[in-house]
Amino acid sequence: MYFDPPLLPAVLVQRYKRFLFDAVLEDGSAITGSCPNTGSMRGLTAPGSRIWLSQHDSPTRKYRHMLEMVEVGDTTIGINTGLPNRLAEEAIRAGQVSDLHLYAKVERERKYGRNSRIDLLLSDPQRGLAYVEVKNVHFSRIQGLAEFPDSPTKRGAKHLEELGDMVEMGHRGIMVYLIQRDDCDRLSICAEFDPLYASAFRYARQRGVEVFAVQCRVSPQQIVPAGLIAMDEPALADL
Structure with missing residues (x-):
C-alpha cells in the first residue's frame, strides 16, 4: 500500500493516554494528533524520535494528524494497527x-x-x-x-x-x-x-x-x- 498524500516527518514530544501524541513538525509547528495503536508500543515512544504522520482533513476528525511510523535507529516501524x-x-x-x-x-x-x-x-x-x-x-x-x-x-x-x-x-x-x-x-x-x-x-x-x-x-x-x-x-x- 502507498501513502497518498505522502507522510509528513515530525519529531515526537510524547505519546500519552494511549490515543494521543504531541509532536513538532519540520516547520516548527507544535501539534497534537491521534495514535492508532492502543497497545504499549514498547520501545517506540522515546521523546525526540523521528516519526511520520498522515494527514486527514475530514470535518468529523478532532485531530488532523495521525501517527503512522516511528524510526528507531536505522529502522522505520509501522505502528498503525488498522493496517x-x-x-x-x-x-x-x-x-x-x-x-x-x-x-x-x-x-x-x-x-x-x-x-x-x-x-x-x-x-x-x-x-x-x-x-x-x-x-x-x-x-x-x-x-x-x-x-x-x-x-x-x-x-x-x-x-x-x-x-x-x-x-x-x-x-x-x-x-x-x-x-x-x-x-x-x-x-x-x-x-x-x-x-x-x-x-x-x-x-x-x-x-x-x-x-x-x-x-x-x-x-x-x-x-x-x-x-x-x-x-x-x-x-x-x-x-
Whole structure:
C-alpha cells in the first residue's frame, strides 16, 4: 500500500493516554494528533524520535494528524494497527502465505466464535473455510528477532482458543503475525511478557492451528508485504 498524500516527518514530544501524541513538525509547528495503536508500543515512544504522520482533513476528525511510523535507529516501524488486515490480505492474494491464495473468496470482519469477528474469512467450494486471525507485530529487543506480544493480551489468547475451535469443527484456523518492520528474520512468542498467551499459543498449535509470520518492507512512501519469515515455537521451559 502507498501513502497518498505522502507522510509528513515530525519529531515526537510524547505519546500519552494511549490515543494521543504531541509532536513538532519540520516547520516548527507544535501539534497534537491521534495514535492508532492502543497497545504499549514498547520501545517506540522515546521523546525526540523521528516519526511520520498522515494527514486527514475530514470535518468529523478532532485531530488532523495521525501517527503512522516511528524510526528507531536505522529502522522505520509501522505502528498503525488498522493496517495489518489489509496488508495480510495483500500478502495472501500475492501468494506469500502457503496456499491461501487459492481460496475463491476473501471476506473481512465476519462474526464467528464467541461473539467475535474473524479478521479474514476465506471460502472456496473445494477447500471449505479458513478462519484467519491477524496480529500486528512491531516489538523487537534482540537484533533480527521480532516478538509478540509486547504486553499481556487476554483477547489474543481468546482468539487462539476460538481458532482451535474452528479446527475441531473441520475448518482451518490460521494465525498470521504481520510484522511492520523489515529488520527481523524470525518471530518468537514472548512468554516473558505474557505466559498465558504463550500457553494458549502452544495449545492452539497442538489443536492444529496454522501459524505464519509475514514481514513487511516499511518506508514513509509505502508498506509492502515481503513474504514469510521463520516462526519460533515457545519452549516448555518458557511456560
